[in-house]
Amino acid sequence: MAKRILIAAGLTGGHIMPGVALAEGLSRILPDTSFLFVGAGRPAEGKILDPLGYQRATIQASGIKGRGPFGKLGAAIGAFRGFFKALGILRSFKPDLVFATGGYVSGPVGLAAFVKGIPLVIHEQNRRPGLTNRLLSKIAREVFLGDAKGGRYFPKGKATFTGNPVRESILALGDREGHQRREAEGITLLVLGGSQGARGVNRALLGIIPSMAKAGTKIRVIHQAGAEGEKELLGPYESSGLDFELKDFFQDMPRVLGEADLAISRAGALTLAELRAAGLPAVLVPLPTAADDHQTENAMSFVEAGCGILAPEADIAADKAEGKASVGSGLWGILEPLISEPSKLSAMREAYRKLPAASSGLGMAERIKERLLSARKGAKKEEAGEPENPKEKAGGEPDASEPGTKDPAA
Numbered sequence: 288m289a290k291r292i293l294i295a296a297g298l299t300g301g302h303i304m305p306g307v308a309l310a311e312g313l314s315r316i317l318p319d320t321s322f323l324f325v326g327a328g329r330p331a332e333g334k335i336l337d338p339l340g341y342q343r344a345t346i347q348a349s350g351i352k353g354r355g356p357f358g359k360l361g362a363a364i365g366a367f368r369g370f371f372k373a374l375g376i377l378r379s380f381k382p383d384l385v386f387a388t389g390g391y392v393s394g395p396v397g398l399a400a401f402v403k404g405i406p407l408v409i410h411e412q413n414r415r416p417g418l419t420n421r422l423l424s425k426i427a428r429e430v431f432l433g434d435a436k437g438g439r440y441f442p443k444g445k446a447t448f449t450g451n452p453v454r455e456s457i458l459a460l461g462d463r464e465g466h467q468r469r470e471a472e473g474i475t476l477l478v479l480g481g482s483q484g485a486r487g488v489n490r491a492l493l494g495i496i497p498s499m500a501k502a503g504t505k506i507r508v509i510h511q512a513g514a515e516g517e518k519e520l521l522g523p524y525e526s527s528g529l530d531f532e533l534k535d536f537f538q539d540m541p542r543v544l545g546e547a548d549l550a551i552s553r554a555g556a557l558t559l560a561e562l563r564a565a566g567l568p569a570v571l572v573p574l575p576t577a578a579d580d581h582q583t584e585n586a587m588s589f590v591e592a593g594c595g596i597l598a599p600e601a602d603i604a605a606d607k608a609e610g611k612a613s614v615g616s617g618l619w620g621i622l623e624p625l626i627s628e629p630s631k632l633s634a635m636r637e638a639y640r641k642l643p644a645a646s647s648g649l650g651m652a653e654r655i656k657e658r659l660l661s662a663r664k665g666a667k668k669e670e671a672g673e674p675e676n677p678k679e680k681a682g683g684e685p686d687a688s689e690p691g692t693k694d695p696a697a
Contacts, residue, residue, distance in 0.1 A: 289319035290659055293382035295396035297326025297348070301555040302390045303335050305410045305433075305648070308452035309386060310341065312652030317659075323380050325373065327392050334536050344380075346372040348391045369395035377403050383659055384408060387427075389420040397423040406658060410651070412451050412556035414588075415581045416440045428658065431651055433556050434588070451560035452648035456541040460565040473505030474626050477547035477567070480513055485553055487600040488572050489516040492551070493523060495619045500527040504626050509543050511536060549625060549632060551598075551618070554586035562589075564645035568635035569595045570621055572603065593638035596621060 292313065296306035303324070310322045321342075326332040328345040336343055346369040373396045377385075385400035387393035387409045397419075400407045411420045412433040424430050424441045432438055433451035476499075480488045489512050499506045507530040512520055514535045524531045537543050544565040552558055554573045562569050571589060573582035589595030603618035625631050 289321065290317055290384075291321045291323070291380060291382045292655070293377065293380055293385045293396070293400075294322060294324045295326075295385060295387040295393045296324055296390075297332050297345075297392040298329050298390050299331055299555070300335060301412060301557045302388045302392070303332060304454070304557045305388045305412060305452055305651075306386065307335070307339065307341075308454055308648030309410075309651050309655065310648070311455060312452070312648035312650070313655060315649065316652055316656055323376070323382070325376060325392065325396055331536075334538070338538055344376050346376070346392065346395055348395060366391070366395050370399055373399035374403070377405060384655060386410065386655070387420075387423060388412070389417050391419060393423060394419045397426065401426040408655065408658065410449075411437050411441075413437065413581045414556075414584045415579050417578055417581070429654070431654070433560070434585070447654065449651050449654070450643060450646045451556050452646055452651060453557075453560050453564045454541070455647050457544060457561050457564045458645055458647050460541060460545050473507060474549060474629075475507045475509060475547050476622075476626075477543055477550045477552075478508065478510040478512070479550060479552040479558060480511060480516070485513070485572070485574070486516065487575070487603075488551060488553070489513070489520060491572075491600075491603045491618045493520060494616065495622070496523050496527045496529065498619045498623075500529050502623070502626060505530075506626065507531065508533075509537075509547060510534075511543075549622075551622075554582040554589075556585050559585055559589060560645060562595075563639060563642060566636050566639050568625070568632050570598050570618070570625075571595045572598050572600050575600050588642065592641040594635045594642070 292310070294306035294310065296303045303326070306324060313320045323342050323344060324332070324336055325344050325346060327348045332343065347365045348369045369392075377399055382405060384406045385396060385408070387397045387407065389409065389411060393409065397407050397409065407423065407427045408429045408431065409420050409423050409427045410431040410433065411417075414434040414436050416437055420430070421440055424445060427445065430441045430446040431449040432446050433449070435448040438446040438448065478488065478492055492510065499508070508524070509532045510520065510524075511534060517533055517535045520533055524533055540561065544561060544567060547565075547567055550562060550567050550569040552562065552569050552571060554571045569589065571586040573580070573586055583597070583599075586595060586597055590597045598618065598621055603621070
């Protein structure tokens with residue numbers, strides 16, 4: 288029987304891509320499954336989902352954290368409206384399961400699923416979970432973890448480490464053979480500011496364009512800059528003589544990751560998962576305004592392994608050691624040794640072996656399939672008047688090293 292999965296995932300690529308990876312995995316093992324993505328109508332949702340052909344719906348939703356009293360009141364009213372809109376969407380689509388990836392879209396949808404008695408599974412990408420997922424975990428059937436250390440924040444026995452899934456086309460990039468030969472001819476630098484660009488990263492790059500143009504090593508730049516960044520950077524790139532590719536947003540991320548030798552990137556969990564899958568050395572610039580500074584926490588696993596270098600946004604704006612205020616000089620101080628000595632990039636690529644292997648959404652899909660089949664079996668028993676076997680419920684012994692976290696093979 289065909290299944291219907293509603294995926295609450297909006298706002299940014301970091302929330303949307305786990306849903307896409309799950310949909311890819313489920314489509315392989317349950318080919319007749321239908322999907323509906325629910326977001327907040329933000330630009331990234333259309334940019335990512337429309338080319339893939341997924342059906343979309345929107346609700347009203349906005350964040351509460353960091354707002355003033357009136358802003359919080361407005362967000363609460365919006366969430367209330369979003370909840371009733373979500374109820375209508377659930378009545379119309381009739382999903383067998385709701386999968387939520389955090390962020391404030393997930394709150395109203397997850398609560399509506401609970402009220403309707405629809406199984407809810409959530410995915411937390413970050414080492415430090417956001418408020419929405421911490422609250423939804425109390426009513427969710429299961430919590431999938433992108434980082435095993437996040438299990439301590441969730442109810443005991445509910446959390447399962449699955450990793451942060453990436454698309455199959457990106458997972459296939461794991462073989463980085465040939466990069467040492469390419470680096471002898473020149474370096475391709477990939478600049479990623481997330482699905483919406485990054486003003487601070489763009490500003491730092493703007494300051495080092497002349498240095499890159501004069502470098503002894505030939506540098507090609509692929510830059511995802513966001514709409515405003517594309518306008519600001521086009522002129523300076525064109526006049527520099529650099530070989531560059533500048534866009535608001537890249538739909539063909541597997542291609543640009545595969546062509547790159549080094550990345551400058553934000554430290555969103557899904558971006559890091561894609562860098563891990565591609566084995567791409569990275570200079571990581573955490574978003575300074577990220578809730579609870581979770582991007583810095585995310586980046587630390589890469590820094591500790593040796594495949595990433597932490598570059599706080601405040602530090603790449605100027606070279607304080609020389610008393611200068613030239614934008615980007617701090618960033619060039621990090622990049623120049625990596626670009627001039629390719630052996631350092633080789634060592635960083637090798638360091639990825641210290642991290643868990645990247646994975647597709649297939650593992651999550653298998654867990655979802657088990658839950659769907661278990662729910663159907665439980666419904667049949669209920670119709671027959673038989674009590675449901677508690678062992679059929681998601682559970683398993685928690686990993687003693689991470690409270691609340693189950694072994695992924697459980």
